Amino acid sequence: MIRYILKRLAMLIPVLLGVSIISFALLRLVPGDPAVLLAGEDANPDFIEAVRKEYGFDQPLHVQYLRFMGNVLQGDFGISIRSREPVVNLLKQRFIFTLKLSLCAILIASLIGLIAGIISATRQYSIFDNLSMIGALFGISMPIFWLGLLLMLIFGVYLRWLPVGGSGELRHLVLPALAMGAASAAVIARMTRASMLEVIRQDFIRTARANGLRERVVIYKHALKNAMIPVITVFGLEFGYMLGGAVLTETVFSLPGIGRLMVEGIFQRDYAVVQGAMILVATTFVVVNLLTDIAYAFFDPKIRYE
Amino acid sequence: MSNERSAKTTQLAEVWRRLKRNKAAIIGGVIVLVYVLVALLAPLISPYPPLEGNLAKRLQGPSLENWLGTDALGRDILSRVIYGARISLQIQLAAVVIALVLGTLLGLFGGYYGGFTDGLIMRLMDILLAFPGIFLAIAIIAVLGPGLMNLILAAGIYSVPQFARIVRGSILSLKEKEFVEAARASGESDTSIIFRYLLPNSMAPLIIQTSLRMATVLLTASGLSFLGLGVQPPHAEWGAMLSTARPYLITAPHVATFPGLAIMFVVMGFNLFGDGLRDSLDPRLKD
Numbered sequence: 001m002i003r004y005i006l007k008r009l010a011m012l013i014p015v016l017l018g019v020s021i022i023s024f025a026l027l028r029l030v031p032g033d034p035a036v037l038l039a040g041e042d043a044n045p046d047f048i049e050a051v052r053k054e055y056g057f058d059q060p061l062h063v064q065y066l067r068f069m070g071n072v073l074q075g076d077f078g079i080s081i082r083s084r085e086p087v088v089n090l091l092k093q094r095f096i097f098t099l100k101l102s103l104c105a106i107l108i109a110s111l112i113g114l115i116a117g118i119i120s121a122t123r124q125y126s127i128f129d130n131l132s133m134i135g136a137l138f139g140i141s142m143p144i145f146w147l148g149l150l151l152m153l154i155f156g157v158y159l160r161w162l163p164v165g166g167s168g169e170l171r172h173l174v175l176p177a178l179a180m181g182a183a184s185a186a187v188i189a190r191m192t193r194a195s196m197l198e199v200i201r202q203d204f205i206r207t208a209r210a211n212g213l214r215e216r217v218v219i220y221k222h223a224l225k226n227a228m229i230p231v232i233t234v235f236g237l238e239f240g241y242m243l244g245g246a247v248l249t250e251t252v253f254s255l256p257g258i259g260r261l262m263v264e265g266i267f268q269r270d271y272a273v274v275q276g277a278m279i280l281v282a283t284t285f286v287v288v289n290l291l292t293d294i295a296y297a298f299f300d301p302k303i304r305y306e
Numbered sequence: 307m308s309n310e311r312s313a314k315t316t317q318l319a320e321v322w323r324r325l326k327r328n329k330a331a332i333i334g335g336v337i338v339l340v341y342v343l344v345a346l347l348a349p350l351i352s353p354y355p356p357l358e359g360n361l362a363k364r365l366q367g368p369s370l371e372n373w374l375g376t377d378a379l380g381r382d383i384l385s386r387v388i389y390g391a392r393i394s395l396q397i398q399l400a401a402v403v404i405a406l407v408l409g410t411l412l413g414l415f416g417g418y419y420g421g422f423t424d425g426l427i428m429r430l431m432d433i434l435l436a437f438p439g440i441f442l443a444i445a446i447i448a449v450l451g452p453g454l455m456n457l458i459l460a461a462g463i464y465s466v467p468q469f470a471r472i473v474r475g476s477i478l479s480l481k482e483k484e485f486v487e488a489a490r491a492s493g494e495s496d497t498s499i500i501f502r503y504l505l506p507n508s509m510a511p512l513i514i515q516t517s518l519r520m521a522t523v524l525l526t527a528s529g530l531s532f533l534g535l536g537v538q539p540p541h542a543e544w545g546a547m548l549s550t551a552r553p554y555l556i557t558a559p560h561v562a563t564f565p566g567l568a569i570m571f572v573v574m575g576f577n578l579f580g581d582g583l584r585d586s587l588d589p590r591l592k593d
């Protein structure tokens with residue numbers, strides 16, 4: 001197991017290196033003088049020169065990259081030209097918010113997805129199965145941003161159950177988390193159903209039944225435990241995708257998350273912020289995937305000895 | 307040779323027979339067909355020009371004159387949804403072709419040659435995949451800037467790894483097969499083996515992925531336009547229409563309803579069709 005983890009960790013290094021190079025390249029690929037891009041077009045010439053010195057834009061590229069990485073590793077992502085605040089502070093606030101939102105969303109998605117998937121599998125081709133699979137089809141086909149608008153309209157405007165704006169309290173997160181979790185709930189439901197159906201057909205389940213175990217014990221103790229293994233991967237993947245896809249939900253509900261920060265950064269040509277957001281989101285996503293793989297290997301020994 | 311051809315025809319006939327019996331695939335196929343027809347015939351079937359409005363008639367609900375109502379500038383929403391199909395189909399086709407060509411080539415060469423080439427290509431794909439979902443497309447737009455062409459490029463590049471991985475996977479399992487060994491033994495060149503033997507035999511997963519990817523690309527592209535990073539207003543793109551409908555959500559909810567429905571049905575069509583294709587092309591995968 002430890003060898004497997006080390007191997008996976010080693011595979012992480014080239015990916016993170018690539019991510020940092022792409023984020024570094026961003027400033028150099030955008031047309032214009034990088035010092036001016038970072039300092040802001042309306043900055044005075046002295047400040048622009050100071051930025052050029054500070055980031056070493058007058059040095060060769062590999063020196064610039066090493067300096068950039070040195071700063072990033074020390075948690076220094078530069079200064080936002082719009083808010084004049086250290087980027088790392090902005091990233092911290094916004095990222096914690098997105099993390100909270102994504103956690104709520106994956107919680108809702110797992111709950112709905114697992115329940116729907118298990119019932120669908122145990123009553124294959126029943127009305128419940130058909131309805132939940134049709135629901136899942138809608139879930140994966142609806143654009144998140146449109147679903148968000150619909151939820152706002154139904155629960156916020158017509159029924160007045162939940163607030164439409166605001167971001168401070170937990171109840172503000174319910175609608176956004178629902179919008180964000182719908183597609184994942186659909187994927188989890190499909191995966192759980194397929195996985196359960198496959199396990200239920202296997203010999204050990206037939207044996208358990210033949211031994212006179214109650215159906216409930218067979219399903220929830222024996223079948224579910226084995227069916228969950230492939231579903232774990234989906235949890236991890238979906239959670240990771242949420243971190244990246246959160247930008248749409250955050251835009252619909254005007255929430256202060258990291259995705260919104262990045263898109264605002266693009267509009268305001270605030271490249272230090274864009275760079276920071278790219279590195280942070282990609283790194284988190286890669287780490288989440290790594291943890292998912294480790295969890296998978298933990299539950300399914302076959303993977304480890306591949 | 308004639309034997310080979312007739313075997314192929316029976317295979318195709320078998321796939322077609324299975325596809326016809328698959329209700330979901332039929333529904334999906336019909337939705338996709340209607341979508342393509344609407345996109346092609348937009349100038350003939352749309353009742354009004356999509357960009358011309360009448361401010362005296364702004365934000366009106368559905369009526370006999372304007373079946374789906376009008377938007378904030380008094381433009382006919384039905385006409386805009388119809389023209390939106392045109393823009394979306396163009397984006398989807400262009401982006402998926404970019405991804406299909408690049409991804410397939412990378413997957414073919416990586417899978418066939420293995421070793422360093424393969425490692426390099428796959429690490430590159432891993433790096434692209436390190437940016438989750440739409441985030442990669444946003445990062446590409448951050449470099450290229452917003453707009454239709456850049457949107458297509460972003461949606462295309464963002465789909466390359468999926469195709470590369472699928473093609474590579476099927477090449478890896480195919481290249482050990484006897485018919486490939488035989489081709490190699492009879493002195494065929496690498497290029498000939500790759501394009502005459504390996505590619506045709508990995509078509510099935512590629513076709514399935516293309517249909518499913520058309521759905522993802524539409525969701526991503528309309529999402530980017532919704533964020534203001536893709537097609538810009540006043541163009542009748544569904545995501546951009548939804549973004550301009552937002553301020554009127556409470557007073558005129560119909561403006562935000564129809565473009566969203568359009569995206570949902572088209573995505574559903576490609577998803578259903580892709581799933582149906584999977585069941586017909588590869589019956590082993592069916593539960």
